[in-house]
Structures are given as structure tokens and as C-alpha cells.
Amino acid sequence: MSCSQTVNIARILYPVRALGPGNRLGIWLAGCPRRCPGCSNPELWQAQAGQALSQERLQELLRPFLSREDLGGVVVTGGDPFFQADALLPLLAYLDRSVPDILVYTGYTYQQLLHLGKSARACLQHIGVLIDGPYRQEENDGHPLKGSANQQIYFLRPELRPRYEAYLEGPSHPVQNFTMKHGIISVGIHRRDFADAVAQQAKKKGIILHDRP
């Protein structure tokens, strides 16, 4: 496995509590060719939306989070992480050495991943829970972890299932807002009209949002 493979990272956030149980290290990979209408991260469609990091540099950035006692898991999303399957593989292998609970979102279906290539198939060996399939806004039914009803949750490590079931049955799962250098990032599964509602509220206050391509 090559460690020289660079990976395009859009953001790293901690603690993410709106995407799975526990305090999670959230890693967003840039680039997604799918362009689902209503996508909550259209600013990450372009591969250049992220910063190209060597695996070594990325590991250096992640290491302090992985040694935290309060770390409850990792969530890898984007963009579509499998858009960079060759680079995703060494990243997941590294995470897998420290964290038993790795949740990954992808716009590919699980069946498509099986035929996407060797790296994509190998990635599955390091994933605890996979949520697959494109976002269909007309099927957004307010599920706490799935963007739309067509998506499936695969417990690739079955021992994680009870933990997620407890999370899904727990109290409400609000979105989380992180203040960044260039603005606010809203993390979590948003209701169908969330982006338009925020844009309308902002416009009323004279603010024009620029995150939509």
C-alpha cells in the first residue's frame, strides 16, 4: 500500500456528534461527480475544493484526535470519499489501527463499490458502517443518519449494530454548527429545505450565501 498517495481533504472537525454515536472525528474528502439536487455540500463537488495532503501529513494532523480518551469514532464523508478510492485506502487503514468504529458515507451503492476496483473493495475491509447511495431530496424523510430513504446502512462489522441502534432510538439529533475561519459549517443530516431556509433567512438580513456552485 502506497503511503505517498496524496488525499484531497476539505475539512477535519472534532467533536462531531450529529453523525453517529459518540464524539467523532469528522473527515471530509473533496470531490464528487454526482451533483445530487439538494446536496448539502455542493461546495465540495470540485476535487480542488480541498487541500492535497500527503498521507504522512494527514496522519500527523489526525494523530492528536485519535489519542483522545473521549473519541467515540470517526466519520468519513465529503464529497464522496470513494471518488478518491486509491487515497482513501491508506487513510482508512491508518484509522482502523486506532478506532474500531469508522462510519463512511458514499454516493455509490454497495454493489457499485464491489465493482469499482481493487482499492474500493479493499476499503470495505476497514469500514465499520457504510451508508450508501446518492441523495434523493424527494426521499428525505428526516432519518437521523440517512439523507434519503433509498440509502442503506450496512453494518460491515456487525458488533457495531447495537451501538448505532441505541443512537437511532435516542433523543433528537440536531445539526451542529462549527465556526470556521471563512464562515459557519452546519454538520448533520439536514431536512429537505434546510439550505433554502438558511439562504432566505440570511437574505432577509442582507447576507448573500456563496456556497452553491
Ligand code: SF4
Ligand atoms: S453523492 Fe453526496 S456529496 Fe455527492 S452530490 Fe450526492 S449528496 Fe452531494
